Amino acid sequence: MMLALPCNKYGHFLPPNTPPTPLNDNITWEPFDDRATFEFVEWVVEDSPQSHANLKKLLRILAAKFTTDGMPDYCPFYRSKQQILDAIDAIECGEALWRTVAVRYRGPLGPHSPPILHIRNSLEVVKTLVGNPEFVNHFDYVPFKEYTAPDCRQVSNMMSGQWSFDKADEISIDPSTQGGMLVPIVLGADKTTVSVATGHQEFYPTYMSIGNIHNSMRRSHRESVIPVAFLPIPHTSREFEDDEDFRVFKKQVYHSSLTALLMPLRPGMTKPHVLRCPDLHFRRAIFQAGPFIADYLEQVYVSGVVYMWCGQCLSIPKDDFLEGDRRTHELTAMIRELCTPKDAWVIFGINPDVEPFTTHFPRADIHELLTPDILHQLVKGVFKDHLVEWVLDYIKIVHGERVGNKIIDDIDRRISAVAPFPGLRRFPQGRKFKQWTGDDSKALMKVFLPAIAGHVPVDVVQCVKTFLDFCYIARRPSHDSNSIHAMEELLVRFHDLRTVFKDAGVRDDFELPRQHALVHFPRMIRQFGSPNGVCSTITESKHIPAVKKPWRESNRRNPLEQILLKLVRKSKLASARVNYGRHGMINGDVLSDALRNLDLEDAASDDSDVEDVLDPEQLEDALFRELAAQAAAGDVPQAEVTLSAWPAYKKRAHVVAQILQQPRLVEMLRRFLYAQLNLDNPDAENHANVDLLQCPFLHARTLLSVYHSATAVFYAPSDVANPGGMTREMIRSTPRWWKGHARYDTVLVNLGGDAVHAETIDGMMVARVHAFVSVPYDGNTYECAIVRWYVREEQIDLATGMWIVHPELENGHPVYDVIPVASIVRACHLISVYGRTRVPDTFHFSDSLDAFNRYYLNMYVDYHLHELLY
Structure with missing residues (x-):
């Protein structure tokens, strides 16, 4: 068995529980003077590359400052960029020339x-x-x-x-x-x-x-x-x-x-x-x-097959192009021996002039080593190049060229009218791009389904929806028998639904290698784990x-030689940082570390001293790293929502009520405080109906801090990976976003307890944040959010598979509430249910959450929400 047993450097196995061979503890900062010098070199080379002239100017400015401060003989790091490059070249580790x-x-x-x-x-x-x-x-x-x-x-x-x-x-x-x-x-x-x-x-x-x-x-x-x-x-x-x-x-x-x-x-x-x-x-x-x-x-290149054939199986690229018998090096060698080169090419799709590189290595067969590719096979291939184009062609065939183009223009306006969301790429002109990138295609996947709903039949919408579900499940960081089985079922349904394009005359066949690759996904996931790796x-x-x-x-001029030299230096710097970190020489912030070393700060024994040195943004980063380390250790943390580092303004409660147009603000805050002070009381959950006389008194002249944003940190390993699988997103609630229009984001709120009823989605409700407020009371500070509630409809929309929500009204007026910031799970995304309504040319996306009565809860805006809501 291959048990990866520890051994010594000569390959002799060690007794159980033998500690590892210690590292050389005599390491120094050589060829650098100290940590600050090393991090300055990293900054100059990696983070903010400078030309020789600009760097020389920076170093002379530093030298002038030291001279002014009475240290004329002190050399600020280095005197030229060449000295910095010479220092990097002198690093002894990480040299893979x-x-x-x-x-x-x-x-x-x-x-x-x-x-x-x-x-x-x-x-x-x-x-x-x-x-x-x-x-x-x-x-x-x-x-x-x-x-x-x-x-x-x-x-x-x-x-x-x-x-x-x-x-x-x-x-x-x-x-x-x-x-x-x-x-x-x-x-x-x-x-x-x-x-x-x-x-x-x-x-x-x-x-x-x-x-x-x-x-x-x-x-x-x-x-x-x-x-x-x-x-x-x-x-x-x-x-x-x-x-x-x-x-x-x-x-x-x-x-x-x-x-x-x-x-x-x-x-x-x-x-x-x-x-x-x-x-x-x-x-x-x-x-x-x-x-x-x-x-x-x-x-095709690496497996030695003919273009349009599959490098993994012998499926004939005609019509449905389903999975065939597995290719192997042994089978290819036998075909070459028994068939003429022409027959090998035409019948089996084998290029007789190519011998794959894996034939030179033991136990290697390129046909079993080709991996499922989410980007080119799913996102840019089947979705962008196939389904999107098929939908547009379908509209033109059914409605004619002129009317079809009007409908397509409306789809573009719908896409451009989508409300903003953290990390969501906007399409100001719809899909009118001259050159599509992978990120553009991924962004279109998030908003395309609601844009076509109402313009095409349900079968077309469900075909796109089925493929999106397949794509999003494939992107998960881990799979089990259930998720793989779900992918297999979705694939069968997708093959059934895509015939709508064949019936309409959009396609004559499905002889498409990138769609054929879908049939290999479940098996390859079992073989190699999650495709996102x-x-x-x-x-x-x-x-x-x-x-x-x-x-x-x-x-x-001869750029490749310069690129290779830069890569060597990058490897040396990376190896040096790893080596210093391995010996505990890089801990915390460089400034606080320097203060500790000079005994100017007793931070080694008191963490609060470190907090005095760090600004609020650094403290937020420290919290994120702490949660990431907790997640990496296998203990998945609860979502954390923190207000921004600085309030937008501080004003008296009655003034804040006027600014926010909430005349009942003080009353709502009093009921909120009652709920916070009576968390163990079940009746506190219905604090909106509590007699106001029982609630804590809050003076109208109480000074409130109002914030225009908050940061949500939550465990979302399916999305772009941060350490430990943690993700951080901004939730904005500002009357002037980038000094322009207002932006009030929507969020998922955890109602707590067993609050699962007709208006919730697995115990969560959708709300739109109109302000983040910090309330002082009795020596404590309570952080809350003023929100407007949305209620879900009874049934999931059959075409898109998404929940539909609408603003909660009471006597024709919106229902507002004050909730603790800690009850917010994360941001969510709403897209208007357009139906057959045409979007005006002058419509601005900032009005999207105010102009319509019903909204899709967009489960495709990121992979974590899809996993949460699917």
């Missing part, structure tokens, strides 16, 4: 540029990944099976999937590997263009990670995904661009480059290689070629720090 390999070919290709491959030593990169102490609580040493109930297996990170379990069993057949640790090598390749205008500014980066690291670390942009290669991009004259020999040459160069990249790891795929792990123990690692992150075009979103996001940002900082 690049080497350049030239590819030679003498075939009949005509004039072409010689391909150049830039690669790192993959073994050194794996050592860096495995030995990073930041992953100590986010690292799996052995494959495992996890069950939430009998016959209900749960998969999340890669080591919980069946593939890792099977590979560990296969490897452990060799007695020399027993007791070792499986290290799956995750690769991802994706071509990117940095500048179209300047021409030939495209790069082909390849990234590496390991399957032991949790998905949340790969999604949160930590140093868990490292650029390891820039693949060659062969060019030739236009005469030979479409030549078959040249296309074959490009694919052969591609696979040869990947083979060369992994060759340093090949000996460790059969014989254990001793590595230090995040917990500081040494273990005997066995490397295994693992999942390959790629979009469809990249999958092996999605091309991760490699796409790495393009910015690894390629685009260094390119912008280069002088555009």
Whole structure:
């Protein structure tokens, strides 16, 4: 069995409970003077890159300040940027240098540029990944099976999937590997263009990670995904661009480059290689070629199949294009032996001229290593390129070109009229983009369904809704048998519903590889865990720090050489920070740390002193980090809502009542205080009906603090990952947002207790926040929110599958209430139920929550709300 048993640095297993080998405690800040110097270098290189001239000016300003303060001989950090770069180059850890390999070919290709491959030593990169102490609580040493109930297996990170379990069993057949640790090598390749205008500014980066690291670390942009290669991009004259020999040459160069990249790891795929792990123990690692992150075009390239065919199965790309028998290297070799190259191409979709790089490594088969891709297969593929276009074509076919375009214009106005929401990208002109990004497509998914409801039949709306549910469930951080079964049912329903487009003449067939990829999702989730840890979103996001940002900082002359040098220095800085952190040299804020070291602040024994140094924003960050650490330890915290650092204004209660147009404000606050002072009294829940004489007295001249925003922190691992799966969002309640229109956000409020009745949604109600108020009473401060209630309708909308709510009215007037800030769960999003109403051209999105009578509770605005409301 592969039990990942600790050993010494020579590979000899240790007795149980043996502590890890201690680190060298003689570490210093060398080549830096101290922590402040190191963090200044990080700021200059990483956070705020400066030109040589600007940095020289900054350093001279600092020198002038020191001279004025009587320290003329003190050198402020460094005297030039070159000194800073020399200091980074002197860092001894994290050095995974690049080497350049030239590819030679003498075939009949005509004039072409010689391909150049830039690669790192993959073994050194794996050592860096495995030995990073930041992953100590986010690292799996052995494959495992996890069950939430009998016959209900749960998969999340890669080591919980069946593939890792099977590979560990296969490897452990060799007695020399027993007791070792499986290290799956995750690769991802994706071509990117940095500048179209300047021409030939495209790069082909390849990234590496390991399957032991949790998905949340790969999604949160930590140093868990490292650029390891820039693949060659062969060019030739236009005469030979479409030549078959040249296309074959490009694919052969591609696979040869990947083979060369992994060759340093090949000996460790059969014989254990001793590595230090995040917990500081040494273990005997066995490397295994693992999942390959790629979009469809990249999958065709890497698997050696013909375009329009599937790289995982032998399904024929015709009509429904359903799942076929599994492809394997052995099956491909047999087909090549028994069939002519033409038959292999036409009948089985095999490119006879391509030998996948995985054939050079033990236990590796590229056909089982292709991962499900949420970004390109689901979001940009099936949703944006297929369903959205099909819906628009459907409208034009049914209503004609002229009327159809009017309806499409109204859909665009509906999309632009959507109320704002934290993190929601707006569409001022609807869908009229010249170039769509992945973020644009994700944002359209959040608002598209209500926009088309009423303009297309229920079957079309339900088809889109079914796919959205499939997409959102696939994005969850963990899956069990129930969620995977739900995806399978949604897929069957989607296949049934999409025939509406075929019946209307929008499509003749569904010969679409990216839709065919959906049938592999359930099986691949069982194999590799949640798709959000092996999605091309991760490699796409790495393009910015690894390629685009260094390119912008280069002088555009031989930019790749400059990019590679910047990546080496980035790795050195990251490794230095990890090394300093491992030895406890980076704790807390740099200023408070310096004060402690100079004994100017007795913060080491009294945390309140640290709070005196930190401003309110830093205290908010400290709370977020505390909750994140609590979540990372497995104890999921309750949602926390805190008011903004500073009040918008402080005024007497009667003045605040006039500003907020709430003449009963003092009365509502008195009833609120009664409820807060009688939390153990069940009658306090109905404080609105309590006799006012029983409520605490609050003078009309009491000074109230009014806030225009609050911050909600809650556990939402399905969304963009922060440490521990925590998410932070702003809830705004301001009469002038960005000095313009008013913005009053809507929230979900937890009524507490067993408050589940006809007007609630699982014990929660929707409210719109009109002000956040801090009320002083009897030496304490009570934080509350003035809200307007919304009531849900009896049934979920059959077409969209969303709850519909409407403002609660009493005698024709809105119902307002005062609630504790702590009862707010998080923000929610409402979209108008347009029906067949046309949105005027002059309609402004800030009026959306006031102009309509009914609203969808938008469950697609983020993944956490979908999981909460689905």
